[in-house]
Amino acid sequence: MPYIKLDHAGFEAIYREYWRRLFDFALSKTHDRDVAEELVQSLFVEIWERRTELMISNVRSYLFVSMRNRVIDYYNEKQFANLELAADEVAADTAAPDYEMFLDELETTFKDAVGSLAGKTRDIFMLNRLEGKSAKEISVELSIPERTVEYHITQALRQLRTILHKGIALIITLISGIIF
Template sequence: MLIATLDTHIDLDDAQLLTLLNEQNSDSFAQIFQKYWQELYDFAYLKTQDVDASEEIVQELFVQLWEKRKTLRIANLRSYLFVSVKNRVIDHYRQTTHARLDSIADLPSDTPYPLFLEELESAIGDALAQLPEKSQQIFRLKKFEDKTTREIAEMLAMPERTVEYHYTQAARTLKILLSGFLSLLIWLFSSSTF
């Protein structure tokens, strides 16, 4: 068993720090924090370009690490921390995107929002037209008609893996084809004036 209190001069490896952390040793938590905070912050900032969001993401991660220290089963501390930051960055983007989209609902009725909808529908239609016919059909069934992979496979008499493949390929292609349009839309809605 490891010593209950840590001397700040002793460098313990991650496995030892995790063992002590599971035993509710606050010194081990402090060492983990000191060892990884800056790297995690830099990683979050690289992805968000937002000082406050990056600090909040890393702070919340360490709060969760401390609160769940007894139940967490971590094999590789470094990987766990960086994957957690990556997931929190994704969540951050989801929240900010939803907030922007929610603010669209508050627009006055004389804004050209329906025009953007028409342009978006047109861009999606044009992008879909560039896909192979089978991929188009599967994408439309899954996204527009809300069919499950199993239902689509039964309808088209093909294996579920084939349906998944076509859908994945279609989604990747559409993401690339629509990336410029969607970036422009996000930029337009993020600006304070129209």
């Protein structure tokens, strides 16, 4: 298949024939006229700048694949920008007094939840999660089977998950009531 030569006349012919179709394609994907126009213009600018090195055999395929890739890049950049914005908002929120209040309430709720566990279950949980001891080390220290230690850890986690889920929902409700 012969390659297209992109001199001034050839470029202008391609531009006139495909500009509107590429714009419509980009608009259907981005739903934003300004973005679609920018993507099409940047594609044609790049083609013009690289006209001496490009070897295009199927202009239509080349243009639409290039435009599809530009739309994908646009969404990737947009997603990354949204993540950066969210990170900035979180960083700003962590400096707010409401965040400190939330952490204090969360710590109190956690301590109360651990305190509500049965004695042996609480002791085993504290040894495992707060002191970092393994089930085997705890079983040796307390002279009980390792499976019993695992059972108590599982029970503690189950109970804490239930208690903390309710507690955090309540804290968020209270804090959001204060904020608004």
